[in-house]
Structure formats: C-alpha cells, structure tokens
Amino acid sequence: MTTRRSLSTLAVILALAVATYDGAAAETVYVSNEKDNSISIIDGESLEVIETVPVGRRPRGIGLSADKRHLYICASEDDTIQLLDLETRTLVGELPSGPDPEVFALHPNGRFLYVANEDDNLVTVIDIEKSEVLAEIPVGVEPEGMGISRDGRWLVNTSETTNMAHFIDTESLEIVANVLVDPRPRYAEFSQDGRYVWVSSEVGGNINVIDTATYEIVTVITFKISGVTREGIQPVGIRLTSDGRWGFVALGPANRIAVIDQQSYEVEDYLLVGSRVWQLAFNADETRLFTTNGRSNDISVIDVEDLKVIKSITVGRFPWGVVVGP
C-alpha cells in the first residue's frame, strides 16, 4: 500500500516535472527536404539548423506521433511512411502506407493514420499499433489534402484533379459527402469548433469555406496583391489559430502568407516570405508560425502576435513539410 502510494506520488512528481520541462524547454522544428531526401532539425530558440538526418526518397508530409516521440515521414518514392525516433534521431521503423504517400492526418487518439496515396486515388487507413492497413477508401483523382476534425470524428480529403472535398466518417470509414470546390484543392483544415472546413484551391487562387453541417460552400476568400499576377497566387497550406482569431494561408509562388480574420473572412495582411511557400506549422502555444519555401530552400519564421516575419533559415533543397515538436 505504502509502496503503491509512494509510487503514485513519484508518478505525479515525474508528470509535473515532465510538464514543466515541456513548458520551459526549447522547441524543435522538423522540416522535410523533398529533393535532399533528408529532415532538417532546427532549434526553436536559436533558430539554427542543428542536424540534418538522411531519410527515404522524396520526403513530403510529416507529423508527430501522439506521444511526440516519433516523427512520421511520407517517403513518397519509397512508398512507405518512416518513423524517426526524435531522441536518437535515427529511423526506427516503417508503416505500410500504400504507394506514393504524400500527406496524412493523425487521429487525435494517436492510433489511426489516414494517408493520401497520390497515385492510387486512395485514402489508406493505418492502425499504427498493429502496423497494418485497416481500410482503403477510394476517393477522387490525385488525393492530397487531409484534414481531420479536432474530435477525430470527420476526415476531409481533397482530390486535386477531381476538384472535390470528400467528407469521410472516421467510424464507418465511408464517404458521406462530396463537395465540388474550385480547381486543384490542395489542403483542408477544420476550424476549432468543427463547424467549418477551409479548403485551398491552388489553381482557383482562393479558399472555399465549407459548412460541415450542410456541406455547402458558405464563403470564398479571394486574394489580391499589388505587383503579383492573379495566376501567381496559388494557395496551398492553411493554419487556423485555435482561439478563432487568425487564419494563415500560404500563397505559393506569390511568396506571401495571407493573414485572414477567421470571423469576418477579411484578408488583413500579406507577409513576405521565401519562394513558393507551401506548408505551415504552428509551435505549441501558437506564438510562431513556420513556413516552408520550396524554391528558396529555406523556412520563414512568423511572429503570430506581431504578424511579422522575423527570420528566414536556410535548410535543404525543396523544403516541403514542417512540424514543431518538443
């Protein structure tokens, strides 16, 4: 009894220690370099590259495991998802992803991974624990964007050529609705309350906001930048702050991030970053936003409070995915 109590006390102390450690410790930024077949690891405090780890061919979408101890990496040309141990910074395993994985979404329970297989027009559902494929859901042509509601109930996949947002029920693993959106949808992101999904249209040059109750597009957000042609504005990555205030959209070859008011859908500002910006990631407390600038081989760091770009850091060739971990 005493032993058990002291053990649980110890556990509490340890948990507290870990919690405070997490809060105080500097964060680490991981970037996949599509052309260099590597992951750049950047210190979140000094904003300098501290290590570059070689991984599989054509790494694109990346994400942290629920316990934040592993990084899942879509090695597109190796047709697999690799696991990078963040402690030892070595590859420790693989997941059966199906061919050409590009992007995935992780269920909040940390167990299911939903992968877009670009070449096979499929969304593959992987049980991480068992390391096996649970289901393959046929979707439109060239699936890419994967957004999951914060409660894990709904999944949205966008197909770049079919121009649809497919709403998938994560319990029945069936498509419940297909919403036609503007050309070449690249990314889907749920709002904090799950009421809306923002879908970026790369060729349409806008954002379609879909009501998740009616599956109808309620707003189209358009962009206009002086000195940039309409064709030069190609929205891809989207990130929404969880306080419901700001939406950030990467505008590709426009080399800018649009800052959008989540309530009024008004574009408030355009922040200049590197060339062909695609993907975005917040740090844990959403005070910083990181962008991958594919053609200038660097990432830019945005101060979310000031809405200012504070630094750009050179990484490997064609940086694609980005994620911030402890």
Place this chain on the structure above:
Amino acid sequence: MSAAHYLRCFLGILAREALRFVNQRERFLAALVRPLVWLLVFAAGFRAALGVSIIPPYETYITYEVYIAPGLIGMIQLFNGMQSSLSMVYDREMGSMRTLLVSPLPRWYLLTCKLFAGTFVSILQVYAFLLIAYLFGIEAPAFGYLSLLPALIVTGLMLGALGMLLSSVIKQLENFAGIMNFVIFPMFFLSSALYPLWKMKESSELLYHICALNPFTHVVETIRFALYGEVNTLSLAVTLGVFVVFMTIAIYAYNPARGIVSRKTGG
C-alpha cells in the same frame, strides 16, 4: 578665448543654420519630397524585383521599399551637405562669410561648428522622413531608430565635409549645377543605395568595384546596419577616415594664407 566664447560661437552658427532651415520651408519640403518620391513611386514599381536573396543586416525577405530606405536617408544627408556647400558659396558672394571668418576663434573651429549645424539640420530631415515612411508601413525595429542617431552624426559630418570641400573650390554660385552632375548623381547611382552590391556584380564586375570604392556606399551601409542595431565596422571606418581627409583638406582650403580659396579668389 574662454570656453564660453567657443560655446557662444557654436550656438550662434547653429542658430543661424536652424533659422535658415526654418525660414526656408520649401527647402525642408523639397528635402522630404525628394526621397519620398523615390520611396513611394520609384520603389513601388520594383516591389517584386528584390526579395530573392537575404543579405545582412536583414534576417528575412524584404520589399524593395525597405531596402532603399537607408539609401534615401543617405540621399537626404548628401543633398543637405551639398546645400550647405551652396550656402557657403552664397555667403562668400554676399560677404557674410567674411563676417564669420574674421572671428578671433580659430578657423577650423568655425568650420567644424558649421559642419555640426548642417548635420543637425540633416538629422531633423531624416527623422521626419522616417516618420512618414513609418506611416506607409516601412518600419525598422524600435531600437533601430535610436541606434541610427550616432551613425547619422558620423555620416552627416562626412557628407557635410565633402560639401565644404566642394564649396572651397567652387568660384561662383552658377557652378553649382555642375556639382549636381558630377558629384551627387554618380555618387548616388554608383552606390548600394538602390541595388545591393551583389546585384551590381551580376551586371558588371567593374561597376561592382566602383560601387564598393564609393564612399557613399559606405555611408549607406553604415546607416543600413545602424537602423537594425548593428555596426558595419568596415563601412563605419571608411566613413570616418574619409571624413578626416575631407575635413583636413577643407580646413586647409579655407586658410587664406595658403588655401585653395585664397589662390582662386586672389586673396
């Protein structure tokens, strides 16, 4: 001569420069409009041209407006230096220069006072320009506005000394237009004010070397780094060195016993 004499002399010269500045509102306006036209009209057309490379002191991509702001600050001070050189030629023609130079205080001191007074005026112009630029969204880090001040004194003195040197060799007011053609324009265009040096190098190696040797490039770079709270040691050293050289020659030139002025004007 006591310190009080020196101080009174300094204040007198400063007051005269300030008065001249306040009374000539067009001059102040012109000093502001010139760089603002560059900033808001010229630079706007080149917005997309830059932003492809990051060079110190910048840490990320910048718009062209942000890039040329330090160059335009240099332009303000360059014109101001020329303006005071113009006013010295004018003073000489009108005879008020004689009144100044008959003062019992040493000549080098009188000239230095004049230089400081001119620099002071240029700094007022620079901050007015920065304020308007800020309103148009071209901002530097907050501490940059403070760290810029010492740099502006150094660069203002250097360009003022250049003006003083020129005024000692210009015989008449009418010759001033020549100065514009042969000093201001080449100095401004062959510097890092409008384009970074690496961009010059892309088009011509020779042009790049000329730009790198141009003292005005170092004025602009001193200002650029100071605006971001940093010191460009090389540029600062060059600016200081050039100042000492120009100032020495100017003092020499203004000495009627052996100077260039006496020889040219015949005493």
